[in-house]
Amino acid sequence: MENQEGKRITIVGTGYVGLVTGACFAEMGIPVTCVDKRPEIVQMLCDGKIPIHEPGLEPMVLNNYAEGRLRFTTSLPEAMAESNVYFIAVGTPQGEDGSADLQHVLAVAREIGQNLSGYVVVVNKSTVPVMTADKVRAAIQEELDKRGADFKFDVVSNPEFLKEGAAVVDFMKPDRIVIGVDDQQGQAAEIMRRLYAPFNRNHERTIFMGVRDAEMTKYAANAMLATKISFINEIAGICDALDVDVENVRRGIGSDSRIGYSFIYPGAGYGGSCFPKDVKALLRTAEDCEVDPVVLRGVEVRNQAQKKILFRKITAKYGNDLSGLVFAVWGLAFKPETDDMREATSMVLLHQLIGAGAKVLAYDPVAMDVARKIFPKDWLDHGHLVLVDHQYDAIKGADALILVTEWKCFRSPDLHLLKREMRQKAVFDGRNQYDPKEIKEAGFEYSGIGRR
Numbered sequence: 250m251e252n253q254e255g256k257r258i259t260i261v262g263t264g265y266v267g268l269v270t271g272a273c274f275a276e277m278g279i280p281v282t283c284v285d286k287r288p289e290i291v292q293m294l295c296d297g298k299i300p301i302h303e304p305g306l307e308p309m310v311l312n313n314y315a316e317g318r319l320r321f322t323t324s325l326p327e328a329m330a331e332s333n334v335y336f337i338a339v340g341t342p343q344g345e346d347g348s349a350d351l352q353h354v355l356a357v358a359r360e361i362g363q364n365l366s367g368y369v370v371v372v373n374k375s376t377v378p379v380m381t382a383d384k385v386r387a388a389i390q391e392e393l394d395k396r397g398a399d400f401k402f403d404v405v406s407n408p409e410f411l412k413e414g415a416a417v418v419d420f421m422k423p424d425r426i427v428i429g430v431d432d433q434q435g436q437a438a439e440i441m442r443r444l445y446a447p448f449n450r451n452h453e454r455t456i457f458m459g460v461r462d463a464e465m466t467k468y469a470a471n472a473m474l475a476t477k478i479s480f481i482n483e484i485a486g487i488c489d490a491l492d493v494d495v496e497n498v499r500r501g502i503g504s505d506s507r508i509g510y511s512f513i514y515p516g517a518g519y520g521g522s523c524f525p526k527d528v529k530a531l532l533r534t535a536e537d538c539e540v541d542p543v544v545l546r547g548v549e550v551r552n553q554a555q556k557k558i559l560f561r562k563i564t565a566k567y568g569n570d571l572s573g574l575v576f577a578v579w580g581l582a583f584k585p586e587t588d589d590m591r592e593a594t595s596m597v598l599l600h601q602l603i604g605a606g607a608k609v610l611a612y613d614p615v616a617m618d619v620a621r622k623i624f625p626k627d628w629l630d631h632g633h634l635v636l637v638d639h640q641y642d643a644i645k646g647a648d649a650l651i652l653v654t655e656w657k658c659f660r661s662p663d664l665h666l667l668k669r670e671m672r673q674k675a676v677f678d679g680r681n682q683y684d685p686k687e688i689k690e691a692g693f694e695y696s697g698i699g700r701r
């Protein structure tokens with residue numbers, strides 16, 4: 250099975266971005282081979298098991314695998330043999346100095362250089378700092394030179410803007426498709442245009458630009474969103490101090506079309522595999538080119554503090570020694586609709602609570618298996634942390650309920666049950682999901698983020 254170019258496309262890395270990208274291209278009738286270096290992940294996928302939780306992904310992967318449009322392998326050379334477009338969608342974690350660690354991206358580039366046998370387009374889909382395309386180009390060229398081979402290739406930047414938890418919908422109906430190319434009339438641009446044509450049927454969503462412009466666009470987008478969150482969190486802190494209700498302020502400013510309602514929800518900090526590392530990487534980039542990133546630094550500092558705000562509110566009520574106290578935690582994933590716990594606020598909070606002597610009963614609708622692997626075994630063995638099977642098992646005998654992730658199932662708690670089962674009646678609402686008046690009238694103490 251071949252695409253218009255007579256070839257399959259290759260996606261390297263089958264994580265949140267790679268697997269969704271592969272499945273969505275296959276769904277549009279484009280044959281795809283997904284490559285991952287972890288054999289256990291490839292085996293799972295070949296067995297019809299999806300290693301991540303992402304709404305709508307499973308049926309798409311299973312169907313396209315059954316139809317032969319989607320294949321999985323650990324061998325990049327094998328995939329390359331029948332492909333002329335290679336997407337790099339591997340991780341770019343935070344390096345020790347805050348910059349993006351490019352080792353996985355460059356390892357793929359070198360492997361491409363070692364196996365190249367004709368013209369190809371190499372597409373950087375991973376989030377990478379400005380000038381990474383130059384490094385990828387150099388790594389491929391170096392490998393070609395080593396074996397005296399002379400093949401043409403283009404390196405394109407095509408950053409991904411999908412949101413975990415809505416990744417499939419975002420990929421199928423993107424707000425925009427950003428493609429950075431050296432020559433907008435060239436062969437690589439034409440191949441990318443044709444590849445993304447099925448996603449542009451309703452209206453043209455593709456924005457062509459220079460390679461470095463595209464690399465920067467991704468960081469600027471994430472930094473802007475993180476800035477909105479940190480901004481409203483700072484406002485919420487001021488509201489808390491002045492007995493002002495930030496929920497009214499949020500609605501008051503959101504109604505201004507220049508501001509808008511999205512991404513101005515106060516809460517206990519942002520997490521995930523993108524915002525924290527991308528803000529830090531951009532900070533690092535700015536410093537490297539001698540720009541003082543005062544705004545970005547503030548965004549980062551505010552978020553670090555925000556992840557600790559629930560603990561601050563808890564110790565203000567119960568004191569610094571939490572021995573003998575039991576806390577119910579609802580939500581462990583960094584946000585709803587995902588099992589991803591990377592940089593989640595729950596990680597910070599649980600370390601603080603258990604470090605102060607408390608016992609935690611925690612529940613998340615999908616992240617329990619991930620949690621079991623991440624948290625220290627010692628906590629589970631000694632009962633400092635109990636991962637319960639149902640949200641209401643967490644509240645039995647609890648001294649407070651702490652909402653950390655705003656899953657829908659937590660939105661309308663059974664207050665009668667809470668009242669009957671909890672030892673002390675207190676709710677710490679880390680995502681401003683509840684009506685303070687209603688919770689207080691039911692006989693609970695309520696503490697939100699800037700709520701009155």
Ligand SMILES: NC(=O)c1ccc[n+]([C@@H]2O[C@H](COP(=O)([O-])OP(=O)(O)OC[C@H]3O[C@@H](n4cnc5c(N)ncnc54)[C@H](O)[C@@H]3O)[C@@H](O)[C@H]2O)c1
Nearest residue numbers: 262263264265266285286338339340341353375376409413
């Ligand atoms: N997760 C998101 O919401 C999101 C959104 C937009 C952009 N991004 C960016 O996309 C990139 C990928 O993110 P992710 O969340 O999908 O990562 P991930 O950690 O979920 O997956 C990366 C995969 O790449 C594989 N891999 C690493 N090196 C490899 C190699 N040499 N050959 C083959 N496979 C290899 C890993 O085994 C892993 O399965 C990152 O740069 C990230 O910043 C992520």
